[in-house]
Amino acid sequence: MSFIADKQMLDDLSLLGKFNPGSVFSLFNQVKTRGAEKLLDAMFLHPLSDVEAINNRSAVFRYFNQHPVSFPFDEKQLERMESYMDEGGDGSYIMALWELSRKKVASVLVKDDTYDLTLTGIESSISVLKACEKLLKQLEQEGRDNDQPWVKWSEIVRTITTDDRLKDFSKPARSLMDNVRLHHMLTGVFRSQLKTLLELIYETDLYLAVAGVAKAKGFSYAQALPKDRNILEAKGLRHPGLDKGVANSLSFNAGTNVLFLTGANMAGKSTLMKSTGILIYLAHMGFPVAATEVKFSILDGIYSSVNVPDDLNKGYSHFYAEVLRVKKVAEEVATDKSLFVIFDELFKGTNVKDAYDATLAVTEAFTDFTNCFFIISTHIFEVGHALNNGGSQIAFEFLPTIMNNNVPQYTYQLQKGITTDRQGMIIIENEGILDML
Known part of the structure; x- marks a missing residue:
């Protein structure tokens, strides 16, 4: 059963309202990404009714309060990566080759920008993965990698960034075939993990922001x-x-x-x-x-x-x-x-x-x-x-x-x-x- 919270009560207590600076939502809305803001909105609209779920979420906020880290992600890169992932692919290398080749030809013949947009998606995804590696190293140095809030996120990061097929993904100059291979890996082989990774990054943004408010406000x-x-x-x-x-x-x-x-x-x-x-x-x-x-x-x-x-x-x-x-x-x-x-x-x-x-x-x-x-x-x-x-x-x-x-x-x-x-x-x-x- 969902928690009962009607409009009268929500208005009386000024709980909701992104554009209401006096709302409780605005107090906690210190996130850096739109994905985290959507998640925050969903949490405010749907309080929990299960003891374990409430205490588990509270424990995650408490963890981030006690162990704050910087959020090393760029919002625009995350948004471009999300759009790129949503466009997706069928997982086939042959289709990835055909798709990028067709877009490359169109970019030359009719000045179509879809090839450049695909490259932007690839570059944004690589930048996000680099930021993940940076954060993962920070966690490993501090010995906090095995704490519960990070486990699923760190497992996905390691799975992707240590894959031999992506070991040279950060080289500065890439050929069409390099881009085809990357496109196939990102939107085909690892698409599911990367979409989950994005969700976890947005969660991390929210947890860090809310925990930061809690720490500042006591x-x-x-x-x-x-x-x-x-x-x-x-x-x-x-x-x-x-x-x-x-x-x-x-x-x-x-x-x-x-x-x-x-x-x-x-x-x-x-x-x-x-x-x-x-x-x-x-x-x-x-x-x-x-x-x-x-x-x-x-x-x-x-x-x-x-x-x-x-x-x-x-x-x-x-x-x-x-x-x-x-x-x-x-x-x-x-x-x-x-x-x-x-x-x-x-x-x-x-x-x-x-x-x-x-x-x-x-x-x-x-x-x-x-x-x-x-x-x-x-x-x-x-x-x-x-x-x-x-x-x-x-x-x-x-x-x-x-x-x-x-x-x-x-x-x-x-x-x-x-x-x-x-x-x-x-x-x-x-x-x-x-x-x-």
Whole structure:
């Protein structure tokens, strides 16, 4: 079963978007090749749902973090080699001879450029193989060649570059027959291995880039656990886009599956909730996360309700859109899925009395689904007092506000309990809005 991640959640957490500089994708998109960028995009679109697969991918990133190497490949040469490989051949020497001879004649008679393009493909492939040899020597010198991430790549490089039929492939001047032989070897004999080699080079580019981001940002690697462990423990959690973000710790399990979060406007509730959702999503990708230590049981997906839009075409008000979102989550939770759910300011589109009653009822109902974890934030702190009956199913935490000469300041540091902070009017007065009116 694929990991559940709908458009609402992806937008709420700003996970995707190559052209969105604030997206999590853009944060990790430091690759050097288009092939690696396509692979990165595929990973972001398809988080993993298997413990072993997640931990294996995470281990590869950790390896490249601990053993960084330079990426000695030229993107243009890789692209030309890929196009050359895609053109391919039937594997026959006779056909290679006929093809290049025909192209050579056409280049002389009608100035056709296909022969030159073939030579460019050959030269690019040779340059890539030389870069592979350079990287392989670096690995051999450092004694890292037998480490898991490099094994398949190094085997293909050795198979091709040590073949006697290619021993003089790098000589500067080649005849037509030399080119025929090379064309036959590259697009016929070794075509399958070379295409695999390209894929592994793109993977290497991605692993090096992501590991480099993790090292520069001080990210760590989460440990995936079986679903039946039913835990999430995150220490030193922060938003990956904030270099100086304040770190917090969160813990969920079957005994405490709901976090009831209070705090004034601008105290950091939304950022904390988004940070948690992003961490869970990246952890299921096997990617490094913005935390110091994370252990998590694999989940079936994430749902969020942070910026629920109204729908003018369907005639939905903001409140009704919120209701439909809660209904969708309720339907999914009731199917025995293991989900992480984020509700930022439940039912903020309606009056305070209805918001109070609905938030209280929904939060109480969610405590029964102990295989799911919930973060619910609200300004209506009275709901928290009504829920706080001494049980352990709901954890009550808040983000405090410190008043300094009637100016609110925020620590962004979680504290246990329920806050009654309300600084909305103070902020309005400090901005001089009432004086303007």
